[in-house]
Every structure is written in structure tokens, then in C-alpha cells.
Amino acid sequence: MNNKELSAAIRQLCKEKNAVIFAHYYTRPEIQEIADFVGDSLALAQQATRVHADILVMCGVHFMGETMKILCPEKKVLVPDMAAGCSLADSCNAQDLALFKAQHPDHMVVSYVNTTADVKALTDVVVTSSNAKKIIDQLPKDAKIIFGPDYNLGNYINSVTGREMLLWNGACHVHSRFSQEALLQLKKENPGVEVLAHPECKAPILAQSDVIGSTKALLEHTIKSSAKRFIIATESGILFEMQRACPDKQFIPVPPEMTEGMGCSCNECEYMRMNTLEKVYNCLLNESPEMHVNKETARKAVSSINRMLEMS
Ligand code: 13P
Numbered sequence: 001m002n003n004k005e006l007s008a009a010i011r012q013l014c015k016e017k018n019a020v021i022f023a024h025y026y027t028r029p030e031i032q033e034i035a036d037f038v039g040d041s042l043a044l045a046q047q048a049t050r051v052h053a054d055i056l057v058m059c060g061v062h063f064m065g066e067t068m069k070i071l072c073p074e075k076k077v078l079v080p081d082m083a084a085g086c087s088l089a090d091s092c093n094a095q096d097l098a099l100f101k102a103q104h105p106d107h108m109v110v111s112y113v114n115t116t117a118d119v120k121a122l123t124d125v126v127v128t129s130s131n132a133k134k135i136i137d138q139l140p141k142d143a144k145i146i147f148g149p150d151y152n153l154g155n156y157i158n159s160v161t162g163r164e165m166l167l168w169n170g171a172c173h174v175h176s177r178f179s180q181e182a183l184l185q186l187k188k189e190n191p192g193v194e195v196l197a198h199p200e201c202k203a204p205i206l207a208q209s210d211v212i213g214s215t216k217a218l219l220e221h222t223i224k225s226s227a228k229r230f231i232i233a234t235e236s237g238i239l240f241e242m243q244r245a246c247p248d249k250q251f252i253p254v255p256p257e258m259t260e261g262m263g264c265s266c267n268e269c270e271y272m273r274m275n276t277l278e279k280v281y282n283c284l285l286n287e288s289p290e291m292h293v294n295k296e297t298a299r300k301a302v303s304s305i306n307r308m309l310e311m312s
């Protein structure tokens with residue numbers, strides 16, 4: 001089947017099986033096109049709790065499927081490729097976090113949503129890049145906080161809230177690699193351009209940016225801004241939605257630094273790109289692979305996710 005036929009077959013399967021497709025902004029354009037909901041990690045989690053469907057298909061990465069299953073345990077949650085991981089989630093394992101917590105018994109744990117269910121189970125409140133500042137602002141002023149796993153996001157939140165959270169030293173391999181030199185050059189070549197960055201980028205990139213926010217916040221900014229040109233420092237999948245929403249505006253992606261030994265010179269998340277139309281079709285047809293989360297882990301993790309939803 002070609003892409004057009006696959007897309008039609010997927011929509012037909014959704015109708016027959018009462019299934020709903022969710023896609024993150026970083027997925028391939030053809031996946032975003034067939035999805036019922038496209039959003040950032042907060043919007044996808046919120047939407048999952050509102051839909052009436054028997055099957056939820058999460059086109060994103062593994063932790064997004066896990067979060068969906070934890071929030072909707074009675075629904076069948078399918079993920080097109082179980083191997084679609086996340087370098088950021090991988091940078092914090094539950095055993096190491098448990099040890100760190102034990103060394104800091106007076107600290108509460110705030111975790112970014114890009115974490116495994118096991119890490120969420122050790123967490124007091126989950127945040128996303130959309131709501132991190134809002135949630136941290138609501139915590140008691142004297143609260144001692146461990147924030148993980150994204151160092152760059154934590155460092156940024158410390159700077160805008162005046163907190164001194166203890167930061168885990170994790171990072172996303174896509175966002176931590178944007179080239180500061182290339183960004184400065186692009187700004188010089190495009191006077192008057194607005195620079196938009198995701199808070200997972202390193203501090204020197206954020207310091208050069210006009211707007212810092214989640215994928216959804218950046219997209220909304222491009223729609224309401226009077227600027228005609230934007231430099232984008234986040235995964236390049238978002239450019240599809242930006243261009244679709246603003247066909248008369250120009251979007252310039254920041255390239256990554258060329259690091260020796262790292263083959264990829266693009267700003268794409270290879271895990272997000274593992275979602276293909278063929279895999280979505282097959283997972284709907286076979287109702288597999290299905291996401292399962294250990295019941296006890298899910299019971300502990302759901303309270304930290306629900307706390308986030310209440311505080312958002
Ligand atoms: P958002 O919360 O902005 O959707 O980002 C998720 C993510 O994986 C960023 O790399």
C-alpha cells in the first residue's frame with residue numbers, strides 16, 4: 001500500500017475498532033496528518049483522559065504510551081513501535097533516583113514527564129515543559145526539591161522561579177546539541193527574526209532566544225506573532241505544524257553541532273521517527289504491541305501524574 005492507501009486503511013480501522021490516534025508534534029508529517037489529536041506531552045495526557053474510545057494509539061515515544069496507560073488503565077493502549085525510547089528518559093533510572101532520594105530524605109521529587117513509569121512512581125509531582133514553572137511556583141517557598149532528569153529545563157526553571165532545586169544531570173541528545181555558533185550566524189543573516197527555543201536546550205541557546213516554551217507554546221507564538229521569520233531550536237518535526245498553521249511565514253531550523261563520532265547531523269529525534277504509517281496500520285490491525293504497566297508501579301505513578309493535572 002502507498003501512503004494514501006495506508007492512511008485510508010488506518011482511518012477505516014479506527015472507525016471499525018472505535019480507536020483514536022494521538023501524535024506528538026515531533027512525529028513524521030504523514031502521522032500528524034492521520035492523527036485525531038496532535039499535541040505536546042501535556043495536551044496528549046490531558047486529552048487521553050477525555051476521549052471515549054476502546055483503543056488509544058500513541059504515536060510518540062515509549063514514556064508517552066506508558067503515561068497514557070497509567071491514566072487510562074481500562075483502555076487498550078497501543079504503540080506502533082515499543083523500541084521508540086527517549087535519551088532523556090534513559091538518563092535517569094529508578095534505582096539511581098531511589099539512592100539519590102535516600103541521600104536527600106528532606107527533599108521532594110519533581111520529575112519531568114520524560115521519565116519511565118518506575119521513576120514516576122518515586123516522584124511527588126510530574127511536570128511537562130508547558131506547566132513546569134506554574135507547578136513549581138505553587139510548591140511551598142521553603143520546599144527542598146530534587147528536579148530531574150533534564151538539567152537544562154531544571155536550570156531554566158531555577159532561573160525563572162528563583163529556586164535552587166537540586167538538578168539531575170540528564171539531557172536530551174537532540175536538544176543539547178544545537179550549535180550556538182550556527183544560531184548566532186543565522187541571527188546575523190536574518191535581522192528582525194524571532195528565535196524560539198524549547199527549554200531542553202542548553203543555557204547559551206536559551207540566552208539567545210526571544211521565546212522559550214513547550215512545543216505547543218512555541219507553535220501558538222508563531223500563530224499570534226506579527227513576525228514573519230522564526231529561527232526554531234527544537235526538534236524539526238514541529239516545523240510541519242508551524243508551516244501548516246502559518247503558510248505565509250518562514251521557519252529556519254537551528255542545526256546541531258557536529259560532534260565527532262556522532263553520525264547524525266540533523267535535528268530529528270530518531271525515536272519519534274520510528275512511528276511510520278505502516279507500523280500504525282499493523283498495530284491497529286493486530287492490536288499489538290500493547291502497552292502494559294505493572295499495577296503497583298502504575299498505582300504509585302498515577303498520583304504524581306494526577307497531581308500535575310490538578311496543578312496545571
Ligand atoms: P513537549 O512537552 O514540549 O511536548 O516536549 C516533549 C519532548 O519530548 C521534548 O523533547
Ligand code: SF4
Nearest residue numbers: 086087088172174269
Ligand atoms: Fe526524548 Fe529528546 Fe526525543 Fe524528546 S526529542 S522524545 S526528549 S529523545
